[in-house]
Amino acid sequence: MSRQNFAPQIPYGTRDFLPRDARRKREVETTIAGLFARWGYDEVVTPTFEYLDALTTGVGGDIQHNMFKFLDKNNRILALRPDMTAPIARVAATRLTQEEWPLRLFYLTNVFRYEQAQAGRQCEFYQAGVELMGSPGAGADAEIIALAAEAMLDAGLKQFQISLGQVEFINGIMDEYELGATERQQLKTCMVSRDLVGLSEMVAASRLCAASQQLLRDIPVLHGKREILKQAYTRVNNTVSRRALDNLSEIYCLLESYGVSEYVNFDLGLIRDFDYYTGMVFEGYTPGLGFPVCGGGRYDRMLAFFGMDCPATGFALGIERLLLAMERQGLKTVGDSRGIYVAWREGMLNAAIAAAGALRSQGHMVELALHAQSAAEAEAFRQRKRFARLIYCE
């Protein structure tokens, strides 16, 4: 049997991280975990699989179709987590109620979605993220956005942009125009599927006045810096939308203090895939990657589904997407360089072990030869495996 026929396959949507990729991944994860810890966030680890009900609580229906599901012995439905927001909400609302709130939690783990694999996203992919629970204020939202920007900077990205929106802006407009349930659903479907032609057709067929129609058409292009908020303010006549704009303005002010406002653009048509958002939402983009590298927002109603009515905000960042973007932008992460190779002449293994030990205790990465080599052989091997240095014990 040829080797090709024998090679076992791995399932669609999974991947192996070979040493070079695994090393880059570990480095980025270590950097980001360190950053989260410096901002006062504590790590939590939750089960890879849970009861389906717990994972879909407060999340909305659609994600269910994209979950890997199976049965336990008693035929209860289990599923692999598609996202970490619901598990962390569950942990916070059921296990950490006695803690001093607000809570700052982070995670760095794999999640699973049964869907068409995309650039930098297989069915199993890795996410780093934070959740800040217990504060309804713009301060918490600004901290989350600033932390997302710092995470991208710390990881090594130089060029990126954060688009910032507010779901209440659109909700306020739909209330103001007294749209019925069907119209709301149509409007939302068009916006979620980014179908601006469909949106325009739907609006033209409605009974709304010309100015209202124009505003609904313009929502996706309300995109820019501060002037966009002013412009939007004059075009709406309801307190919900105006409060949403004030909220964005307040967050932006704080982002100026954090020193990251240069990366932030307002985008009042920003729609996220998850239904659970109730306030500001944002996405991070970087050149060369056709998908967002991170995203998040405020979700004030989810914890109530777990029995604790409490506001929350957070974001997640795709590790593979980050690595892919950095590779495409030609940004080298460390990790390609190897350390020291310690080789030895016949009978010198004991000395070599001692030498390797001494170097390791100084923090060097050391690989010890497993059999005796001549100095020439050792040097050739060092070059082939790209060690920075050779120590030869003779």
Place this chain on the structure above:
Amino acid sequence: MTSSDMNYLTIALPKGKLFAPAAGLLAQAGYTAAGLKEDSRKLVLVNEESKTKFIITKTSDLPTYVEYGAADIGIIGKDVLLEENKDVYELLDLKFGLCRMMMAVPAGLRREKLTDYTHMRVATKYPHTAEQFFYSAGMQMEIIKLNGSIELAPIVGLAEVIVDLVETGRTLKENNLVEIAQIHSSTARFIANRVSYKMKFARINALVERLKTLIESEKLQ
């Protein structure tokens, strides 16, 4: 080079019927490149002056190029968007390339009601569109995916029903096929990658506005 270079705008154009009107419209809007022809041997055409790149792709692949951001924007038929179901911004209806997605059968097989065709075999280049249509009509069908010459299938007994794109209806008539139902009508659309639309917003939005004006003025003539 990928579209990671922020200074360039990469435009994808489809081979086939939409190419000429799409390239023509973009040229009117000031976006063109030397040697931009459908049968161009070069894979990427660059206009250094206007910082624009053009790629020419197979029709059904175009949404994929845009979804992944390999092209920032593109022009493609709504029929392809409905079939491929990719996550891209659909920014503008360009009004040209009008055609209809039809269900048709040989004249001899014509039945009274749509549901009388249940369980027949359907030959199509658009299996997803066909499946959606029959599903919403409450019909179970056997779908056979073909890559072209769909009209041949009922003649040789590969299928009873076809679902295909119809422009004038002449091909159907020539092959003695009759239209049973229109699934949707389609025109060319201007699409954008979801990240490019945000990161190159000013440039893309200006182009959308320019195209809107051009389409309006054409309508008046």
